Amino acid sequence: xxxxxxxxxxxxxxxxxAVTLDCTxxxxxxxxxxxxxxxxxxxxxxxxxYQGSYDQQNATEGRYSLNFQKARKSANxxxxxxxxxxxxxxxxxxxxxxxxxxxKLIFGAGTRLAVHP
Amino acid sequence: xxxxxxxxxxxxTEKGKDVELRCDPISGHTALYWYxxxxxxxxxxxxxFQGNSAPDKSGLPSDRFSAERTGGSVSTLTIQRTQQxxxxxxxxASSYLETGGTTDTQYFGPGTRLTVL
Numbered sequence: 001x002x003x004x005x006x007x008x009x010x011x012x013x014x015x016x017x018a019v020t021l022d023c024t025x026x027x028x029x030x031x032x033x034x035x036x037x038x039x040x041x042x043x044x045x046x047x048x049x050y051q052g053s054y055d056q057q058n059a060t061e062g063r064y065s066l067n068f069q070k071a072r073k074s075a076n077x078x079x080x081x082x083x084x085x086x087x088x089x090x091x092x093x094x095x096x097x098x099x100x101x102x103x104k105l106i107f108g109a110g111t112r113l114a115v116h117p
Numbered sequence: 118x119x120x121x122x123x124x125x126x127x128x129x130t131e132k133g134k135d136v137e138l139r140c141d142p143i144s145g146h147t148a149l150y151w152y153x154x155x156x157x158x159x160x161x162x163x164x165x166f167q168g169n170s171a172p173d174k175s176g177l178p179s180d181r182f183s184a185e186r187t188g189g190s191v192s193t194l195t196i197q198r199t200q201q202x203x204x205x206x207x208x209x210a211s212s213y214l215e216t217g218g219t220t221d222t223q224y225f226g227p228g229t230r231l232t233v234l
Contacts, residue, residue: 035222035223037225042227043206043227043228043230044225044226044227044228045208045210045225046225047222047223047224047225050222091160093160095221103148103150103165103167103173103212103214103221104150104162104165104173104175104176105150105152105160105162105223106162107159107160107161108159109159110159
């Protein structure tokens with residue numbers, strides 16, 4: 001079974017509008033972390049935002065916020081006031097066993113976002 | 118400071134040849150990771166180093182793949198007798214992982230695009 005599911009292969013949004021990229025995950029470990037990365041056409045993976053399973057509040061970083069719904073096992077990325085430079089591939093990733101020493105990230109298939117002027 | 122660097126940025130080789138891919142992590146980062154990104158498989162974990170030891174090699178696809186890390190810094194991923202299915206982008210990431218720590222954000226390099234003819 002897939003551990004990280006991103007159901008939107010492609011999304012588009014009008015410049016200056018907000019967009020939500022979906023991510024659901026599957027784990028039985030109570031201790032885990034969720035990450036979002038951006039991959040522009042240049043290929044580099046850029047860290048955007050992190051949410052820990054024990055964090056009480058949703059993470060925010062500038063125009064990025066994470067809508068964390070633990071009971072639904074979802075961690076959607078919200079980008080506010082979209083800019084043309086936001087056009088890229090976006091990956092949701094999970095690290096399980098934060099206290100157990102497991103360190104690898106498990107990635108979703110990604111969502112390609114296109115921002116239109 | 119400087120980010121994660123990888124070399125070469127592109128490598129074209131013939132089937133059956135050996136290749137070496139290099140990763141220079143962010144200075145001071147204790148953990149180093151190799152991932153592979155291919156069209157059919159998405160992003161997949163290969164190996165993880167803590168210092169010079171590799172506690173998790175579970176993602177290496179075959180015994181043709183090996184990696185080492187020296188001086189707690191530079192890492193080399195070696196692929197012997199390359200096959201066409203090895204064609205992919207090989208991404209390196211590093212993080213500062215404290216013993217018993219939970220949050221460790223992995224920062225990625227630009228990747229090496231390997232093409233096996």
